[in-house]
Amino acid sequence: MPKHNRIANVLKSDAIGSQILIKGWVRTKRGNKNVAFIAVNDGSTIHSIQVVADVAQFDEETLRRITTGACIAVKGTLVASQGKEQAVEIQAQQISILGDADAEIFPLQKKAHTLEFLREIAHLRPRTNTFGAIFRIRHALAFAVHKYFNDNGFYYLHTPIITASDAEGAGQMFRVTTLDMENPPRTPEGTIDYSEDFFGRSTNLTVSGQLEGELGAMGLGLIYTFGPTFRAENSNTTRHLAEFWMIEPEMAFYDIHDNMDLAEDFIKYLIRYVLENCADDMKFLDERFIKEEQAKKADERSEMGLIERLQFVLDNQFERITYTEAIDILLASNHHKKGKFQFPVQWGIDLQSEHERYLVEKHFKKPVIITGYPKEIKAFYMKQNPDGKTVAAMDILFPGIGEIIGGSQREENLEKLTQRMKEMHVPEDVLWWYLETRKFGTCEHSGFGLGFERMMLFITGMGNIRDVIPFPRTPKNAEF
């Protein structure tokens, strides 16, 4: 292990007078002809440490090369700060330049940049306060996901990234092939002959690990997946990525109510974990959030601060209603009576963003779980309710984000499942292995999918999903 000190530890230290060595990137330098103050950050914390250099003790050339963005190593003594903004600082004895950053061309300046600009220089984003905080929180959140499931007896199941089943209908897929695109082999009918492809068949990047997850649950009992997922939809929104991370637990012997209980407990655990373990970064984002909100018009402004809103979610039960009740609430609303919904409300429609927003943000003002959707608008594998019209689906809707979780109890009855597949034109032959779980030792089971980046949006208060993943993949954008 290297011998230098991480700044997070140095700032917590009370070992005044001790010798330390830090390495990091310069945020700002200021001062006068006698003394220079250098703020250095090494990514271990949102806080930079102040390095104090007596100008007379250092050669001019070294001090000149200490510019915003430069990487330096500092040897010095930890001292109590004379300034008010920090408890301790480093009185420098030796400074070496590890890497220059020409101030004329280094894009990051000691001033605020727009998120749009930083997206164009995503390779340098991790050096900013905001993205440092976001990526540290992203780590903590991912760790919390594993900890929660591990502590609750779930097994982490690695489902494949490359799949042959394009049957689920979760979205457009990215094709995976090693065929010569210029001159692919052809069948006698003239179509591309995928039997000559690497896997001897057509393959794609996964759109969901759920079906394979069910296979795991039907033997291990409780499993979860957590990995990248790919959708080739031409979606250009603040909530969609072509490559995103999804968490999909699958539980044998869980019905739809157990499923909801788990989802709510899980989400609250994640929020609590980040609030407890990322206090500094959350405080920074909370202040940032408040500034952003003040720039908005009064009627679009959030009523709560970021941390306040997270605490509110922790302190309140998610509202649980059926699809039918949701439609009744919408039909009874003044919003509907005044004709303010762009999409008309009636039983059977898929709820539009405006409807979900009304329920979550205007009516209940807290997270809402909707169950019992019409079977026509949901996937083939969802358990059919006795009414013959609805399925045991559940969507969890969050303010500002919309659907954060989609899940269901799965149809465990082979006949009902294959019947539904026929109706929805899902090919049974390619999913033969999935059907065998119902053929041999079938049982009640449930699961859901949580969009990791959507959870990140809610926790960080960021407005654009491209800003909560280090290297966003969106239509026409894969630069970094």
Added chain:
RNA sequence: UCCUCCUUAGCUCAGUUGGUUAGAGCACAUGACUGUUAAUCAUGGGGUCCUAGGUUCAAGCCCUAGAGGGGGAGCCA
């Protein structure tokens, strides 16, 4: 994919009715300043006005097409 807005200095933006030499703040450079807090003060350099056509005596400004970006919608997580 659809709707809508935007593109002028490194960044964030002004730019009047189409008029002659293109503006600010910040950043950067130089200087001043005895401990600063994205320091402060002074001075200075810095422009393919997104691209290609068009209208006009004259285009940053008007028209057409394209590219890139933001926001909203759809699809969804």
